[in-house]
Amino acid sequence: MDVTVALLSESFAESMLLPSGYVSLLRFLVKQYLIERRGLMPHTATLVGFYRGNEEENEGVEQLAGTVEVSFNKRGSNASPPTPTPPKNSPYICNMTVKQPLRRRGIGWHLLKASEELISQMSSSIEVYLHCRMIDAAPFNMYTKAGYDVVKTDSILILLTLQRRKHLMCKKLPVLKNPSEMDMSSSDEEVSSGADIQKP
Ligand SMILES: CC(C)(COP(=O)(O)OP(=O)(O)OC[C@H]1O[C@@H](n2cnc3c(N)ncnc32)[C@H](O)[C@@H]1OP(=O)(O)O)[C@@H](O)C(=O)NCCC(=O)NCCS
Known part of the structure; x- marks a missing residue:
């Protein structure tokens, strides 16, 4: 819990340009x-x-590399979701981040694929939604590459509330008989085990 909290807090501070004191x-x-x-x-x-570097890089020690949150249905949905509002009953992915020095190694891609795979197992809905700020090129490229399309974009008036404009993006997941059919093609060798569900 505490390492995940630290990673998410650093990521929020980075995206909101907050000084480290916050x-x-x-x-x-x-x-x-x-x-x-x-x-x-x-x-x-x-x-x-989790990511385990080679002997020279990190003495082969496993470290928390990234996190992502998934909700599967209305009961798991956020009480006050960001705009443009996604359908309450649909699976939703949010709060994805990868530790800065470990970016561009395929970890974000694996987290996204693991989220989609879990959604396929936990939900009967095949439409998955997520938000992406218009200024964030890295996640936008990743989501587009993974097959997400923009379905709605915040009005420019959202700037009056001191928020960045966001896209609501959606992907229809393929209906799979076997979740191992999910496309996991990327730099597999660098990631120890994709993603694990965090136990309570
Ligand atoms: C978005 C984020 C999670 C991506 O994680 P990552 O592990 O670096 O991403 P990957 O290495 O798996 O890259 C997957 C694809 O995303 C795109 N991408 C990732 N970083 C990119 C960058 N800096 N510039 C352009 N495209 C980028 C590329 O299409 C990439 O595929 P490629 O390497 O074959 O070109 C990471 O940049 C991050 O934590 N950003 C800060 C938090 C954030 O923006 N979260 C998303 C909220 S919507």
Whole structure:
């Protein structure tokens, strides 16, 4: 829990351009949030990805590399989701982040594929939604490459509320008989085990 809280807090501070002094406040808020979300399992899950470098890089020690949150249905959905509002009953992916020094190694891609695979197992709905800020090229490229399309975009008036404009994106997941059919093609060799469900 604490390493995930630290990773998410650093990521929020980075995306909101907050000075490092705010990170401890963010940690407190993020921890409360994660505890609240944990109470909604199994309608939602937080996945964590671990990375084990080679001997020279990190003495082969496994470290938390990234995290992502998935909700499967209305009961797991966020009480006040960001705009443009996704359908409440549809699976939704949010709060994805990869530790800065470990980016561009396929970890975000694996977290996304693990989320989709879990959604295929946990939900009968095949439409999965997520948000992406218009200024964030890295996740936007990743989601587009993975087959997500923009279905709606915040009005420019959202800027009056001091928020960034966001896209609501959607992908129709293929109906699979066997989840191992999911496309996991990417740099598999660098990721130890994709993602594990964080136990309560
Ligand atoms: C978005 C994020 C999770 C991607 O994680 P990652 O592990 O670096 O991504 P991957 O290495 O798996 O890259 C997958 C694809 O995403 C795209 N991508 C990732 N980083 C990119 C970058 N800096 N610029 C352009 N495209 C990028 C590419 O299409 C890439 O495929 P490729 O390597 O074959 O070109 C990571 O950049 C991050 O944590 N960003 C800060 C938090 C954030 O923006 N979260 C998303 C909220 S919507």
